[in-house]
Amino acid sequence: MKFSVSSSELLKQLQVANGSIGSNPVLPILEDFLFTISDNKLTITASDLDTTITTTMDVMSDSDGTVAIPAKILLDTLKALPQQPITFTINENNFGVEITSAYGKYRLAGENGQDFPAIPQADEVDSIVLPASSLIQGVNKTLFATSNDELRLAMMGVYFQVDFNKLTMVATDAHKLVRYTFTNLGSEVSTSFIVPKKALNLLKNALDSKDEVKMSFNKANAFFEFGNTQMACRLIDSRYPDYNAVIPVDNPNTLTLSRADFASSMRRIAIYANKTTNQVILNITPGNLTISAQDLDFSNEATEKLACTYDGDGLTIGYNAKFVLEMLNVLESDEVKLELSTPTRASILLPVEDVPGEDILMLVMPVMLSN
Amino acid sequence: MRKIIHIDMDAFFASVEQRDNPELRGRPVAVGGGGIRGVVASASYEARKYGVRSAMPGATAKRLCPDLIFVKSHFDVYKTVSQQIRDIFHDYTDLVEPLSLDEAYLDVTENKKNLNSATLIAQEIRQRIEVETGLTASAGISFNKFLAKIASDVNKPNGMKVILPEEALDFLEKLPIEKFHGIGQVTARRMHELSIFTGADLKKRSEHELQQIFGKAGRHYYRIVRAEDEREVNPHRIRKSIGSERTFNEDLHDPAEMKARLSDLAGQVHEYAARNNNFGRTVTIKLKTPDFRQFTRSRTFPQDVTQLEQIIQVVHELLDQNIAEIGAVRLLGVTISGLRLDRQSGIGVQLEFEF
Numbered sequence: 001m002k003f004s005v006s007s008s009e010l011l012k013q014l015q016v017a018n019g020s021i022g023s024n025p026v027l028p029i030l031e032d033f034l035f036t037i038s039d040n041k042l043t044i045t046a047s048d049l050d051t052t053i054t055t056t057m058d059v060m061s062d063s064d065g066t067v068a069i070p071a072k073i074l075l076d077t078l079k080a081l082p083q084q085p086i087t088f089t090i091n092e093n094n095f096g097v098e099i100t101s102a103y104g105k106y107r108l109a110g111e112n113g114q115d116f117p118a119i120p121q122a123d124e125v126d127s128i129v130l131p132a133s134s135l136i137q138g139v140n141k142t143l144f145a146t147s148n149d150e151l152r153l154a155m156m157g158v159y160f161q162v163d164f165n166k167l168t169m170v171a172t173d174a175h176k177l178v179r180y181t182f183t184n185l186g187s188e189v190s191t192s193f194i195v196p197k198k199a200l201n202l203l204k205n206a207l208d209s210k211d212e213v214k215m216s217f218n219k220a221n222a223f224f225e226f227g228n229t230q231m232a233c234r235l236i237d238s239r240y241p242d243y244n245a246v247i248p249v250d251n252p253n254t255l256t257l258s259r260a261d262f263a264s265s266m267r268r269i270a271i272y273a274n275k276t277t278n279q280v281i282l283n284i285t286p287g288n289l290t291i292s293a294q295d296l297d298f299s300n301e302a303t304e305k306l307a308c309t310y311d312g313d314g315l316t317i318g319y320n321a322k323f324v325l326e327m328l329n330v331l332e333s334d335e336v337k338l339e340l341s342t343p344t345r346a347s348i349l350l351p352v353e354d355v356p357g358e359d360i361l362m363l364v365m366p367v368m369l370s371n
Numbered sequence: 372m373r374k375i376i377h378i379d380m381d382a383f384f385a386s387v388e389q390r391d392n393p394e395l396r397g398r399p400v401a402v403g404g405g406g407i408r409g410v411v412a413s414a415s416y417e418a419r420k421y422g423v424r425s426a427m428p429g430a431t432a433k434r435l436c437p438d439l440i441f442v443k444s445h446f447d448v449y450k451t452v453s454q455q456i457r458d459i460f461h462d463y464t465d466l467v468e469p470l471s472l473d474e475a476y477l478d479v480t481e482n483k484k485n486l487n488s489a490t491l492i493a494q495e496i497r498q499r500i501e502v503e504t505g506l507t508a509s510a511g512i513s514f515n516k517f518l519a520k521i522a523s524d525v526n527k528p529n530g531m532k533v534i535l536p537e538e539a540l541d542f543l544e545k546l547p548i549e550k551f552h553g554i555g556q557v558t559a560r561r562m563h564e565l566s567i568f569t570g571a572d573l574k575k576r577s578e579h580e581l582q583q584i585f586g587k588a589g590r591h592y593y594r595i596v597r598a599e600d601e602r603e604v605n606p607h608r609i610r611k612s613i614g615s616e617r618t619f620n621e622d623l624h625d626p627a628e629m630k631a632r633l634s635d636l637a638g639q640v641h642e643y644a645a646r647n648n649n650f651g652r653t654v655t656i657k658l659k660t661p662d663f664r665q666f667t668r669s670r671t672f673p674q675d676v677t678q679l680e681q682i683i684q685v686v687h688e689l690l691d692q693n694i695a696e697i698g699a700v701r702l703l704g705v706t707i708s709g710l711r712l713d714r715q716s717g718i719g720v721q722l723e724f725e726f
Binding site: 023149150151153172174175177241242243245246274276277279296318320344346363365366367368369370 | 583607652664666668671673693696697709713714718719720721722723724725726
């Protein structure tokens with residue numbers, strides 16, 4: 001089998017697929033890209049068994065066939081080549097690969113493509129179509145809140161709830177929580193599933209905001225198709241915690257202030273907070289917000305006053321500054337609203353101005369102050 | 372370049388008992404471990420010759436050394452002596468970081484006696500300890516905490532060792548891996564499997580590789596073998612938590628047995644907290660699986676948890692909630708934090724959603 005392709009075009013596709021190659025694959029062949037040629041179409045597949053990325057491109061080929069090619073050496077070769085047509089010649093007996101460039105020849109050992117593990121296929125599944133830009137937004141606004149705790153598998157992913165014309169994405173690590181909803185969805189299904197964070201990270205980087213994404217899912221897998229690329233990922237098979245139960249319904253105290261001012265103040269004050277807890281203290285009275293932190297180990301201390309509108313009882317509450325900053329950073333509105341109840345109950349963070357077609361709610365658990 | 376001294380009392384509890392009971396002198400003595408399930412808290416050097424070690428079950432110790440004399444501990448006496456030696460340290464510097472009753476780090480880079488030689492200071496301190504308490508101590512002297520700690524072990528008991536900056540790398544290269552402070556039995560065994568037997572072997576491994584194998588600790592190993600340790604001697608170190616943990620000879624599979632072990636650990640923690648009147652608001656269990664994945668689970672209360680029954684109930688519940696995902700354990704631990712005495716540090720407790 002022999003085929004020719006533009007080195008830079010191929011590199012572009014390989015770099016998309018490469019994201020799903022794991023660092024310590026269970027099977028040696030998973031360190032390879034699977035090349036399958038059929039009818040002058042090259043399909044490239046890379047997988048860590050949990051996440052699989054497939055992408056296709058046109059090539060000039062003399063026959064159909066398949067081969068697995070070691071990913072790292074191939075990528076390194078292409079990165080070091082100026083853009084030019086290159087030719088791959090595959091020895092179908094021993095799967096040796098020979099690449100010919102304008103400069104010379106490079107040989108590497110491939111493997112039998114038939115040995116590559118089977119890739120899950122989207123069979124008889126529900127599907128919805130949405131703009132990639134919406135999905136990118138949703139991922140960017142939720143991913144940071146996922147957990148790294150292997151004992152809470154469900155929280156290591158983002159919970160997707162499809163409800164006909166509405167998609168809700170939820171992420172939490174038990175300290176903070178984001179619920180992001182967008183409407184105007186063309187869907188005829190109602191279902192829910194948990195997509196692992198690794199897959200979403202890859203997806204976010206592979207998506208082009210101009211694309212449309214077809215999202216389909218069955219019991220075990222989710223599939224994302226966009227442009228010439230498809231990503232399949234194994235869903236997290238676990239029950240998602242009942243997040244609605246922890247969203248407070250009666251937080252009577254509301255603090256409204258500039259998002260940018262709040263964030264930059266938090267950033268400065270956090271420098272003076274204890275590095276392990278990032279604990280900052282908000283002292284709130286009507287019209288007056290004081291943010292402070294101290295680190296007794298180093299005698300560091302900082303206090304700032306901020307303009308705000310506050311409707312409620314005087315309150316002193318502690319937060320991990322890192323959490324609050326992460327949350328403020330994904331919001332876009334000029335002003336934000338913090339709805340509070342007591343210093344040991346969850347606080348709600350909301351944008352003051354809504355973005356049409358989307359709805360976002362964030363929760364953060366406070367730090368219980370020691371005195 | 373800093374000048375750090377690590378002072379470590381020799382067989383502290385056992386030596387105090389031998390000092391106060393002349394009939395025990397020259398004989399193998401174990402403090403603690405007399406009860407059915409008790410463990411040895413400290414063994415005299417005569418007992419160590421037989422292989423008796425601290426943290427060893429009393430029964431095992433007795434088997435190794437049939438003449439072993441078990442004596443009860445006298446913590447009030449140990450505390451008094453501990454205060455005596457701390458007073459001596461403070462004659463030289465206020466940068467004293469006690470690690471326990473019987474060991475401490477001193478930063479003598481600048482000292483109250485304006486002595487240039489840390490070795491001389493260590494020598495004086497050891498002499499004064501012997502004269503004023505009748506007990507011996509060993510000392511390690513170097514330019515960071517890690518090296519000073521290792522050095523104090525080299526000529527123990529009743530000796531000292533200096534590791535000069537120009538000797539440090541050479542010393543660490545020759546040092547067997549299990550002698551590195553912070554590399555325990557298990558890590559040492561893993562390293563042996565990877566053909567790492569000495570500091571020199573360890574040094575050949577890249578930071579990336581060590582991180583892949585040992586996680587966060589890998590970076591620490593990479594640094595210490597290069598004699599890099601910037602930790603300051605911290606005189607204000609306040610106990611952040613009280614914990615007890617145990618690695619089992621065989622993995623535990625039965626939740627009922629795990630609960631029994633957790634109850635024991637909770638008992639030890641509670642006893643220590645009660646003795647120091649230092650209870651906390653957060654109860655944590657630690658679980659390590661046979662494949663060395665480690666998890667902690669905690670629960671925080673609005674008030675201090677002071678009742679042993681409540682600690683036991685919490686640790687059992689935390690186990691119940693998580694055991695399905697884990698299956699078997701090789702280690703269990705119980706810790707309380709958010710301690711009363713730590714709260715002056717102003718550090719609060721991050722709360723969680725109750726899903």
